[in-house]
Amino acid sequence: MSSTTEKAIASAEAHSAHNYHPLPVVVATAEGAWMTDIEGRRYLDMLAGYSALNFGHGNRRLIDAAKAQLERVTLTSRAFHHDRFAEFCEQLADFCGMEMVLPMNTGAEAVETAVKTARKWGYRVKGVPDGTAKIIVAADNFHGRTTTIVSFSTDPEARADYGPYTPGFEIVPYGDLAALRDAMTDNTVAVLLEPIQGEAGVLVPPPGYLAGVRELTRQRNVLFIADEIQSGLGRTGRTFACEHEGVVPDMYVLGKALGGGVVPVSAVVSGAAVLGVHRPGEHGSTFGGNPLACAVALEVLAMLRTGEYQQRAAELGEHLHQELGLLVGGGAVEAVRGRGLWAGVDINPSKGTGREISERLMQRGVLVKDTHGSTIRIAPPLVISKEDLDWGLAQLREVLGA
Known part of the structure; x- marks a missing residue:
């Protein structure tokens, strides 16, 4: 972590109430399923603002609609x-x-x-x-x-x-x-x-x-x-x-x-x-x-x-759950739940807490969030490509040693 990132995080910790415990990344820009921090490092967003960003960051149609109304x-x-x-x-x-x-x-x-x-x-x-x-x-x-x-x-x-x-x-x-x-x-x-x-x-x-x-x-x-x-x-x-x-x-x-x-x-x-x-x-x-x-x-x-986003979530979601399902029973993942492009993954506690897994994924350029101990949530923007999704899942397998 660079001094610039450390300073930004320290300032936030000093001047904002500690009602959140964010991962130590400071995002500066974002597009589609990717975010870039203040150091220029890119991260695959696998959380999508808890589904607020279903259509991705900076979606052109939405930005144009907002700009037109702002005028x-x-x-x-x-x-x-x-x-x-x-x-x-x-x-x-x-x-x-x-x-x-x-x-x-x-x-x-x-x-x-x-x-x-x-x-x-x-x-x-x-x-x-x-x-x-x-x-x-x-x-x-x-x-x-x-x-x-x-x-x-x-x-x-x-x-x-x-x-x-x-x-x-x-x-x-x-x-x-x-x-x-x-x-x-x-x-x-x-x-x-x-x-x-x-x-x-x-x-x-x-x-x-x-x-x-x-x-x-x-x-x-x-x-x-x-x-x-x-x-x-x-x-x-x-x-x-x-x-x-x-x-x-x-x-x-x-x-x-x-x-x-x-x-x-x-x-x-x-x-x-x-x-x-x-x-x-x-x-x-x-x-x-x-x-x-x-x-x-x-x-x-x-x-x-148009139905295209629902269809993408269904098709990519089936692929997501197939890939995650392969991790169950191998000692790293205890259970996987969800529907579409939405999954809860219960990590074997021997592999680390949900927070620790999230931090390791962050170091490999993937952003997820933990909940309830050793569970992580995966919910990428619906616009994510299959290639990017597979890359993110590969990073999860590496982190888990699976």
Whole structure:
């Protein structure tokens, strides 16, 4: 590590709160699936901003859409209409097969919006007594880091020392339909799930689980909320991860890739009977649905409508999982999970922690991120070439001595 890099990292450590523990690399530029640090060294990005960069760094279509909008108007607030808002809402609703959109900025804001919407729907439509609404969530979830969201987290690092916690949530094991059924009461207004749990290590639920959740929620007049912030918009080889089981939820929560890695864009998408419960002044965001965000997101939707990114994720994802599967049982890798261009790789602890493996890969020019001990996550931009993907996997094999 050069003195220039060391100085940049030391300055960041001295002047920013230590709520992250980044790998010791300082990125200066990026294009496609590659990033270059301040010393000129190139790295293959195998994380893609936790799926925010599904279309790669500096995607020309997205940059051009942003530049064109920057010359016109970037913010009006929702106090006024602007000429990109209606088009964005109409197209996103149609894209999701829904009727209405409530745009926000970050994924956590969208989850908070979904929680508030479900509770309000429960009181105004379902008829749950005021103050008694319950939302069922899954253990090992990750939906964001606001006070309310960490109230139903089971991750000690995300939750510790932030109480008192928000009530109204029931936690059940992920993938357990019987536990979900038993947790439902007349006051249950929603089930909030990740179709694939990302932060937990890319956990894919048992076959039939999502379809079972959909059936249970229909039977009990409960909203099924799918948090597709990481799993959605092409990552798993389908537009939405729910599609792998032919499931359409009552509400999608979207973010990350919706902004193309250019601007933060998130949204809750649902039917008019659900999002129609909101009235002026009850919920909002100054930047939510701003002209710049809408312009970029509209280009994202246009790109996704071609189906090429979903197809790339499916085809390259099959290759990724075939190659990773060859590592299982050889003493280096204990398990591999995931769908499409998304994998959680459990490293044999004798080979090192997830952090140590990530640092060794960084030294070989590959950037990934660890989670939960000895697990690393692999989620390259969907634009990655097969040759670059194979090169990155070769570096993993070298690091593991496999």
